[in-house]
Amino acid sequence: MSEDQFLDRLREDARQLQFEPDAFMTTRIAARVRARIEAAPTVSLFLARWLRPIAASLSALALVACVGVAWVEQHSTNGASLDSLSASNAMEISVDGDTYSVGY
Amino acid sequence: MDDDPLERRAIDQVKAGDAGAYHYLVSKYTKRVASIAWNIVRNAADAEDLAQEAFVKAYESMGRFRANEPFGPWIYRIVTNLSLDVVKHRTRFRHEELDAAAPAARRDSADLHATSNEIAQRVDAALESLPEMQRVVARLSLVENFDHAEIAKMMKLSEGTVRSHLSLARAKLRQQLADLYE
Numbered sequence: 001m002s003e004d005q006f007l008d009r010l011r012e013d014a015r016q017l018q019f020e021p022d023a024f025m026t027t028r029i030a031a032r033v034r035a036r037i038e039a040a041p042t043v044s045l046f047l048a049r050w051l052r053p054i055a056a057s058l059s060a061l062a063l064v065a066c067v068g069v070a071w072v073e074q075h076s077t078n079g080a081s082l083d084s085l086s087a088s089n090a091m092e093i094s095v096d097g098d099t100y101s102v103g104y
Numbered sequence: 105m106d107d108d109p110l111e112r113r114a115i116d117q118v119k120a121g122d123a124g125a126y127h128y129l130v131s132k133y134t135k136r137v138a139s140i141a142w143n144i145v146r147n148a149a150d151a152e153d154l155a156q157e158a159f160v161k162a163y164e165s166m167g168r169f170r171a172n173e174p175f176g177p178w179i180y181r182i183v184t185n186l187s188l189d190v191v192k193h194r195t196r197f198r199h200e201e202l203d204a205a206a207p208a209a210r211r212d213s214a215d216l217h218a219t220s221n222e223i224a225q226r227v228d229a230a231l232e233s234l235p236e237m238q239r240v241v242a243r244l245s246l247v248e249n250f251d252h253a254e255i256a257k258m259m260k261l262s263e264g265t266v267r268s269h270l271s272l273a274r275a276k277l278r279q280q281l282a283d284l285y286e
Binding site for chain 1: 127131134223224243249281
């Protein structure tokens, strides 16, 4: 038998070794591929995944800044109220119909 | 290579973000992809997992796929590489896995229908006795009917290397199957 004849017959017999997946297997493969593809993130989900922590960080920074500004403002208000407190500490003394103010 | 307008349309739709259109490609190529995987790993469960993995991987890299090319050779290349990785991994851990190291012993009942007659079984056994690369190249050529250039692309080998593996495999097969092909 020539080399070509041998190859032709070998191919013919080997062709029977092709694997034929049954209907269950092909259905399972299709279903699993579909499930995994649908679970895959879309572009918007992908962007959201990155942008969400950035937005959260910016919000936290804004909150800290607001609290900080409020604290500073309150602190400076406290300074001002000391003056008013001191002013309110002034005592008025009335002696013989005359009123004297003691303090600032 | 077949020019399938439905395939082209499905590829365009998938590239445009329509995941549902991918089902056409999966259903068209599942059998061939599973058969390629099975012929390399020789196990139905692994072949099923590999086929699934190959389709998902192809979908994820669809952005890099050129729309005017046929999908077949691309998915065949992906599944071949994934299957070869499994075989390499098995070879590395073979001493832990099997003492006898007889690939046929690993086949489960789902595989048996592939070898329906005695001659095919003889050919199957002879193919399995070949060294790994010769075995894979011979199976892709003789069983799956791919030509040298296709096998070279699928296995990332030169055509010369494929020819060389095939020539050695053919000589061994002829020797082993001499009584069948006199």
